Amino acid sequence: MSIKPYLVFFALLLLSAPVAGARKSGPPPSPVVVSAVVEKEIRRPIALLGAVEPMRKSLVASEVVGLVEKMDVREGDYVKKGRVLARLRRTPLKIELREAAASKREAEARYALAEQNYYRFKKLYDKGVASVQDFQDARSERDAWAARIQQSAARVEKLNYDIEKSEIRAPFEGYVTKKRTEVGEWIRVSDPVVELIELASVEVAMDVPARYAGDVRVGDTSSLRFDAYPGRSFKAKISSVIPQADSAARNFTIKYVLVNKDRLLMSGMVARANLMVGEKALVKMVPKDSIVDMGGSKIVFLVIDGVAKPAPVKEGIALGELIEVRGPIETGQSVVIMGNERLRPGQHVRVIPGAEMPEKS
Numbered sequence: 240m241s242i243k244p245y246l247v248f249f250a251l252l253l254l255s256a257p258v259a260g261a262r263k264s265g266p267p268p269s270p271v272v273v274s275a276v277v278e279k280e281i282r283r284p285i286a287l288l289g290a291v292e293p294m295r296k297s298l299v300a301s302e303v304v305g306l307v308e309k310m311d312v313r314e315g316d317y318v319k320k321g322r323v324l325a326r327l328r329r330t331p332l333k334i335e336l337r338e339a340a341a342s343k344r345e346a347e348a349r350y351a352l353a354e355q356n357y358y359r360f361k362k363l364y365d366k367g368v369a370s371v372q373d374f375q376d377a378r379s380e381r382d383a384w385a386a387r388i389q390q391s392a393a394r395v396e397k398l399n400y401d402i403e404k405s406e407i408r409a410p411f412e413g414y415v416t417k418k419r420t421e422v423g424e425w426i427r428v429s430d431p432v433v434e435l436i437e438l439a440s441v442e443v444a445m446d447v448p449a450r451y452a453g454d455v456r457v458g459d460t461s462s463l464r465f466d467a468y469p470g471r472s473f474k475a476k477i478s479s480v481i482p483q484a485d486s487a488a489r490n491f492t493i494k495y496v497l498v499n500k501d502r503l504l505m506s507g508m509v510a511r512a513n514l515m516v517g518e519k520a521l522v523k524m525v526p527k528d529s530i531v532d533m534g535g536s537k538i539v540f541l542v543i544d545g546v547a548k549p550a551p552v553k554e555g556i557a558l559g560e561l562i563e564v565r566g567p568i569e570t571g572q573s574v575v576i577m578g579n580e581r582l583r584p585g586q587h588v589r590v591i592p593g594a595e596m597p598e599k600s
Contacts, residue, residue, distance in 0.1 A: 268589040271578035273542055274526050278570045281556060281563070283517030289445035291465075291508040293436035294496075295411060298419070299324060300429050302404040305332075307424045312433065314418055318409045325420065325432050327405040336398040343391030350384035357381040413437040416506075436506055441499045443475065443510045446490035454516040455480055455493055463495060466509040473497055473504075515556075524561040529574040530554065531582075540575040540582050541568065542590060547575060547582045 305327030312324050360377040363369035419431035426432070443463060447455060457480060462472040475495035484491055495512075497504065529539045530552070537554060540547040555563030568574070573590070575582065582588070 268545065268587040269547075269578060269582060270591050271540075271542070271547070271575045271582070271588045272592070273573040273590050274529065274576045276564075276568050276570050276572045276574060277524050277561070278521055279524050279558065279561070280519055280521050281558060282515045282519055284513035284515050284556060285448070285451065285517045287445040287447065287512045287514055289443045289510045289512070291504050291506055291510060292442045292444060293413070293438055293506050294440045294442060295413070295437040297410060297435045298431045299407065299410065299433050299435050300431050301325075301327070301407055301426045302428060303327065303401045304427050305329075305405055305425070307420055307422050307426060310418065310420070310422055312415050312418070314415055316415045318412065318415060318435070320409055320412045322409045323406050324409055324415070325407045327407070327426070329402055329405050332398055332402045332405065336395065336402065339391060339394040339398055343388060343395055346384055346387040346391050350381065350388055353377070353381040353384045407432050409435060411435070411437050412439065438499050438502055438504065438506065441497050441504050441506075442478070443495040443497065443512075444492055445495070445510070445512060446485070446488065447493055447514065447516075449484055449489045449491060451514070451516040452480070452484075452491040455514065461495065461512045461514060463497070464511045465504065466511070467505075468503065522555065522563040523565070523568060523570060524558065524563050525568075525574050526560055526576045527557070527562050528560075528576045529579065530562065530564075531579050539564065539566075539568065540579050542573040542575060542588055545587055545589075547579075547584065547586045547588050549584045 307325055308328045309326040310324075311326070312318060312322075318324070357377045357380070360369050360374045364371070364374040413435045415433050416436055417434040419433060420426055455477060457477050459477045461475060461477070463475050464472050475497045477493050478496040479494045481492040481494070525539060531538050531540065533549070536551055538549045538551050541550050542548075550567050552564040552566035552568065555565060557563075575588070578588070
């Protein structure tokens with residue numbers, strides 16, 4: 240039997256055995272950047288509830304009488320300004336227009352003849368040949384046909400207008416939310432055709448308790464959240480404060496305006512906002528970068544005597560890069576803001592300036 244395997248086995252035992260007198264040493268301290276826990280006076284937010292409203296809402300009506308010959312849109316359609324929504328039958332209007340135009344031409348011809356008679360009688364009257372009555376009759380005849388021309392011209396203009404308005408067009412771009420008539424219906428002046436809303440920009444109306452009405456100003460910015468888009472927020476400015484309190488609830492209404500470029504926001508969506516107008520309070524705040532998610536809980540690492548010690552916290556109000564925290568921490572303590580992603584509880588740390596922090600791999 241060969242002895243080589245035994246020699247190899249004993250060699251491995253010797254290599255793995257600790258050397259007598261060897262010095263034990265742990266891992267080097269982890270470099271971190273810290274920031275102090277600060278205390279700030281802030282206003283507590285009040286929660287507001289509202290709903291999205293279209294910037295413009297119109298019940299598009301007919302300006303003329305007629306029979307609906309064609310409907311060019313459906314509910315839900317997006318239409319540009321000037322798009323034809325419905326067409327009324329034009330044939331009766333065109334017949335009337337031809338008749339009015341013929342009457343106008345007749346009046347113009349009769350006026351030309353009456354004007355000639357007027358000047359002829361004027362000359363005879365000036366010479367003392369024609370009587371005053373004959374001269375006045377000639378003048379009245381001329382003036383009557385001049386008025387008839389104006390009347391016929393107005394009639395022609397009105398029929399041309401009615402023919403143009405027999406195509407009912409969108410007064411602005413938006414969405415058709417409801418059709419109010421159908422092909423074959425007879426509609427009169429002011430009868431509704433469609434309901435149209437504009438969503439290029441939207442308003443959000445919210446009620447503010449009267450005791451806070453003096454703390455809100457036009458131009459103040461808030462973050463609005465919508466139930467339809469959890470996890471997202473939309474910046475908006477207060478566009479108006481309605482100076483009329485509700486008689487029952489004693490609330491004032493404020494309105495936000497949002498540009499709805501991608502048309503994500505739809506009429507009626509529930510909106511929420513936290514308005515920073517509540518009671519003042521002293522709170523502890525830390526940089527947002529100090530918050531670490533560990534096992535589904537939020538913690539910060541405090542540096543105490545060169546050791547990283549975790550402290551569970553609950554987040555509160557955000558103020559720029561700072562965020563309110565509630566937990567077993569004190570003002571002035573150091574929290575890790577860089578290097579905390581690789582820390583473990585009880586790990587030794589070495590505090591360094593932020594500029595010396597090594598790049599993350």
